[in-house]
Amino acid sequence: MSLMHDIAFTLNGVKRGATVRVDMSALDMLREVVGLTGTKYGCGEGECGACTIQVDGLSINSCLMFAVDCHGREVVTIEGLADDPASGRAAALRDAFVEHGAVQCGFCTPGMMMQASHLLDKHPHADEAGIKRGIEGNICRCTGYKKIVDAIVDVSKQERGA
Amino acid sequence: MGVAEKIRFIQRDSLIGKRIVKMDAPEKIEGKTRYIHDISLPGQLHGKILRSARVHARIKSIDVSAARALPGVHAVITAADVPDQRPIGVARDHLPLKSDKVRSQRDEIAAVAADSEEIANQALKLIKVEYEDLPILSDPRDALKRGAVLIHPEPHGADGSDEHLKKGAPVAFTGKPDNIAMRFDYAHGDVAQGEAESDVVIEDTFQLHYVTHCCMGVSGIIAEFDASGNLLMYSNTQVPFLHKREFADYLNMDPARIRIIQPPIGGGFGSKLDIYPFEVICVFLARAAKRPVKLLFTREEEFLASPTRQPVLLTLRSGCKKDGTLTFRQVNTLHDNGAYTSWGATTPFVMMQTFSSLYRVPHCDYHTVAVYTNNPYAGSFRGYGNLQATFAIEQHMDMLAEAIGMDPFDFRLKNAQEAGEVTGQGMSFKSCGFKECLNTVAIRSEYQNKRKANQARQKAPGVIKRGIGMASMLHVGGGAKIYPSDGCGTILKLDDFANVTLITGASEIGQGSETVLSQLVCEELGLPMSALTVVNNDTAITPWDVGVHASRTTFIAGNSAIGAAKKAKVKILAAAAKKFECPEADLDLRGGWVIKAATGEALIDLPRLLRSLHFTDKAELVMTTFYYEPPSVHQDKAYKGDVSAAYAWATQAVEVEVDTETGIVRMLKVTCAHDVGRVLNRLGIEGQIEGGVVMGQGYALTENLMIENGVMKNPNFRDYKLVTAPEIPEMDISFIESMDGEGPQGAKGVGEAPAICIAAATANAIYNATGVRMYGLPFTPERIYRALHGKSEKPSWKPL
Numbered sequence: 001m002s003l004m005h006d007i008a009f010t011l012n013g014v015k016r017g018a019t020v021r022v023d024m025s026a027l028d029m030l031r032e033v034v035g036l037t038g039t040k041y042g043c044g045e046g047e048c049g050a051c052t053i054q055v056d057g058l059s060i061n062s063c064l065m066f067a068v069d070c071h072g073r074e075v076v077t078i079e080g081l082a083d084d085p086a087s088g089r090a091a092a093l094r095d096a097f098v099e100h101g102a103v104q105c106g107f108c109t110p111g112m113m114m115q116a117s118h119l120l121d122k123h124p125h126a127d128e129a130g131i132k133r134g135i136e137g138n139i140c141r142c143t144g145y146k147k148i149v150d151a152i153v154d155v156s157k158q159e160r161g162a
Numbered sequence: 163m164g165v166a167e168k169i170r171f172i173q174r175d176s177l178i179g180k181r182i183v184k185m186d187a188p189e190k191i192e193g194k195t196r197y198i199h200d201i202s203l204p205g206q207l208h209g210k211i212l213r214s215a216r217v218h219a220r221i222k223s224i225d226v227s228a229a230r231a232l233p234g235v236h237a238v239i240t241a242a243d244v245p246d247q248r249p250i251g252v253a254r255d256h257l258p259l260k261s262d263k264v265r266s267q268r269d270e271i272a273a274v275a276a277d278s279e280e281i282a283n284q285a286l287k288l289i290k291v292e293y294e295d296l297p298i299l300s301d302p303r304d305a306l307k308r309g310a311v312l313i314h315p316e317p318h319g320a321d322g323s324d325e326h327l328k329k330g331a332p333v334a335f336t337g338k339p340d341n342i343a344m345r346f347d348y349a350h351g352d353v354a355q356g357e358a359e360s361d362v363v364i365e366d367t368f369q370l371h372y373v374t375h376c377c378m379g380v381s382g383i384i385a386e387f388d389a390s391g392n393l394l395m396y397s398n399t400q401v402p403f404l405h406k407r408e409f410a411d412y413l414n415m416d417p418a419r420i421r422i423i424q425p426p427i428g429g430g431f432g433s434k435l436d437i438y439p440f441e442v443i444c445v446f447l448a449r450a451a452k453r454p455v456k457l458l459f460t461r462e463e464e465f466l467a468s469p470t471r472q473p474v475l476l477t478l479r480s481g482c483k484k485d486g487t488l489t490f491r492q493v494n495t496l497h498d499n500g501a502y503t504s505w506g507a508t509t510p511f512v513m514m515q516t517f518s519s520l521y522r523v524p525h526c527d528y529h530t531v532a533v534y535t536n537n538p539y540a541g542s543f544r545g546y547g548n549l550q551a552t553f554a555i556e557q558h559m560d561m562l563a564e565a566i567g568m569d570p571f572d573f574r575l576k577n578a579q580e581a582g583e584v585t586g587q588g589m590s591f592k593s594c595g596f597k598e599c600l601n602t603v604a605i606r607s608e609y610q611n612k613r614k615a616n617q618a619r620q621k622a623p624g625v626i627k628r629g630i631g632m633a634s635m636l637h638v639g640g641g642a643k644i645y646p647s648d649g650c651g652t653i654l655k656l657d658d659f660a661n662v663t664l665i666t667g668a669s670e671i672g673q674g675s676e677t678v679l680s681q682l683v684c685e686e687l688g689l690p691m692s693a694l695t696v697v698n699n700d701t702a703i704t705p706w707d708v709g710v711h712a713s714r715t716t717f718i719a720g721n722s723a724i725g726a727a728k729k730a731k732v733k734i735l736a737a738a739a740k741k742f743e744c745p746e747a748d749l750d751l752r753g754g755w756v757i758k759a760a761t762g763e764a765l766i767d768l769p770r771l772l773r774s775l776h777f778t779d780k781a782e783l784v785m786t787t788f789y790y791e792p793p794s795v796h797q798d799k800a801y802k803g804d805v806s807a808a809y810a811w812a813t814q815a816v817e818v819e820v821d822t823e824t825g826i827v828r829m830l831k832v833t834c835a836h837d838v839g840r841v842l843n844r845l846g847i848e849g850q851i852e853g854g855v856v857m858g859q860g861y862a863l864t865e866n867l868m869i870e871n872g873v874m875k876n877p878n879f880r881d882y883k884l885v886t887a888p889e890i891p892e893m894d895i896s897f898i899e900s901m902d903g904e905g906p907q908g909a910k911g912v913g914e915a916p917a918i919c920i921a922a923a924t925a926n927a928i929y930n931a932t933g934v935r936m937y938g939l940p941f942t943p944e945r946i947y948r949a950l951h952g953k954s955e956k957p958s959w960k961p962l
Contacts, residue, residue, distance in 0.1 A: 040197075144890060146893060
């Protein structure tokens with residue numbers, strides 16, 4: 001018998017509640033309780049970055065965070081990043097990922113997008129080496145990373161007017 | 163309207179060679195793509211598999227009573243519950259649920275379908291299994307010894323017959339009194355004569371390790387039966403039509419009652435060419451529970467129960483004359499087959515092409531044995547044996563060159579194949595850009611100067627040494643005729659808005675096939691990419707295709723798509739010619755219009771013409787079909803024949819930095835030249851090369867599936883080290899356009915090619931930096947450090 005717990009939090013700008021098992025990860029809550037499947041399970045132990053979300057402005061592996069710890073916090077998933085019309089950056093990243101060919105199978109892509117957006121928030125002046133370090137925790141098996149890095153560098157340059 | 167329209171002229175504009183963005187990229191970027199993991203059917207149950215706790219043991223008893231009694235459990239099955247199960251796999255040596263004994267750590271013993279994953283996992287813990295341990299064979303050399311315990315003592319036929327042994331792969335020995343799973347023997351010329359003519363002969367043994375695909379999306383399947391007993395599977399397979407037929411065989415069903423839908427897939431790389439026990443078991447669960455069942459792996463399970471690349475011990479004996487002419491090559495390999503036979507056992511098909519035909523070798527023989535062990539079993543993986551073969555061959559090219567005092571680049575150039583040659587194995591090279599690949603890489607990487615300079619600095623003071631190494635490869639680039647057909651079908655449907663639905667048998671696995679196929683159709687019909695919709699994921703709709711493997715999709719499905727588009731164009735131009743009362747040859751399609759071919763003058767927009775076709779008393783729709791079968795042949799019994807309609811070539815130079823104090827090897831730069839026939843989608847092909855190079859980098863430097871006594875020690879991304887973004891090398895990529903006569907717009911296949919040379923070129927680069935030759939992979943700091951300090955473990959085995 002699992003112990004359940006009620007939490008309240010903000011998800012992609014909308015306040016909501018959820019009843020979750022106490023041992024449930026934020027990832028499982030998003031996918032199974034809330035029904036948003038853009039956040040991916042890649043390893044379940046914080047090694048691959050496919051489940052990256054943003055919580056109170058921090059980039060988090062949602063597989064390592066308890067769902068109950070979302071209580072009272074601001075959670076943003078790929079669906080929120082994609083839908084947010086106010087953020088020019090999300091749109092710029094989307095366009096850059098398309099134009100640079102940064103997507104193949106696409107399974108790592110939502111996590112990559114979340115991490116890229118967080119990276120540019122924290123380090124708007126990151127150079128190519130800094131950007132590579134910034135996505136070090138996100139594994140991609142298809143692209144060899146080059147085009148992902150190019151896409152993020154492009155957005156970073158656009159933002160700096162370089 | 164009514165006013166005379168201004169005459170418009172439409173300029174010719176080609177999509178070929180352009181950077182075409184991937185059609186499915188926006189969905190994937192926004193997290194909207196529904197992978198198999200994201201699909202839930204109403205009433206769906208969750209399946210889980212109980213795997214063996216032992217490596218090699220007899221199963222004495224299985225007690226599932228407590229699991230069955232758990233609330234929320236709908237079905238628990240063991241081999242006893244599916245007496246009709248049939249052996250699966252390439253050699254039909256593998257029962258999905260094990261009854262008599264377990265032969266590896268991954269072996270499936272029981273399975274549960276429950277309301278939730280948690281309940282299913284709980285139920286697994288309640289299943290009690292008693293084992294009696296058997297001796298473990300984890301070294302293929304031991305498994306080959308006379309008197310070794312037999313891993314497959316009995317043929318597996320459900321009725322005790324060996325009927326199943328007659329199907330499947332060429333020479334399967336299951337049920338024989340040894341552990342040999344498969345063997346290949348190949349020869350052309352006379353190696354004894356070749357050796358007699360040699361001025362230099364060298365022999366070395368190389369050891370290739372276990373790696374695995376690590377697709378970011380874990381394996382999964384959803385199976386359900388409808389009210390009439392028809393089976394629907396949501397599957398990640400790369401070969402839906404072959405699987406439909408095989409599933410029918412395994413399940414004793416009419417293939418017409420099986421439908422496979424392929425949701426977008428989180429990585430393939432060859433891992434999904436065989437049917438695995440979990441897929442058959444999930445169908446059994448759906449049948450038992452009478453509900454849809456979804457079964458997903460955990461990442462740990464993905465490591466434990468997915469196929470691997472084939473680990474190989476390889477002894478190579480090569481010779482040449484003083485003038486640099488290759489004389490002969492003799493190869494013996496021992497393949498660790500693992501406990502069951504999958505495609506890994508057949509990688510010698512590809513390996514022997516490299517041995518026999520990458521260079522002109524007048525005399526060649528190759529003997530190989532795949533032997534059963536209690537290790538994980540090997541499947542197909544991007545490159546299909548070619549990484550292993552190339553690792554040895556391309557190191558020997560450097561070693562032979564050194565032995566005769568010749569520059570390794572000149573030595574390769576002297577022996578490289580050219581267009582027009584037919585090799586000892588019967589491969590006919592109609593287009594061949596090998597020498598251009600070699601020259602391009604040598605020039606762009608400054609190979610010869612750097613090699614000499616690095617070599618001169620080997621003994622100079624300093625901890626960090628630099629090296630450059632080169633390797634080349636040959637791979638099928640026009641399909642591979644290993645099944646009765648190597649073809650692909652296309653259905654093309656034009657609607658009355660001139661939107662095109664391209665219904666293709668070809669599977670998209672992230673490589674960008676739907677984009678490149680659409681591009682080829684648009685090129686034929688003069689349409690923008692936005693006019694195309696692709697349907698490619700449902701066996702009930704799409705025409706037959708042999709599957710996505712062997713770097714064949716652009717070539718085969720591309721030719722098929724072009725064939726259907728050409729037929730559609732003929733229909734459209736015939737209608738337009740009638741309307742404008744002119745010969746068809748005077749017309750063409752461009753920019754969504756029918757134009758005058760000579761001037762580009764726009765005559766009628768395509769939607770209007772198409773509507774006029776079917777809103778008449780002799781109504782007609784523009785729908786065409788095409789089936790493309792490449793002009794290749796099956797190999798004969800001696801493995802000779804021109805199996806591919808075209809062959810792909812590449813040369814890659816790797817530059818490394820070796821820290822002699824720590825043994826750390828950093829890959830600085832990879833300079834590649836690939837003969838791809840012709841670049842179709844520049845963005846897509848760059849992505850294939852870059853991704854392949856980095857996958858090759860992982861094979862060379864970091865990835866290593868550690869198996870000790872049959873037990874996998876590192877089934878996770880922390881201990882199985884994939885390359886991450888900061889480690890990637892600078893990449894300089896050149897495309898050699900040899901314009902293959904049979905290829906779609908001149909293109910050849912490229913999917914596997916970029917991963918093949920990297921390990922070999924890296925070994926040569928380490929030698930150039932340090933003067934130490936590496937015989938085993940991967941080049942971890944520890945292995946390099948030991949080798950630099952004279953503790954190189956030189957692999958050895960005695961060929962049969």
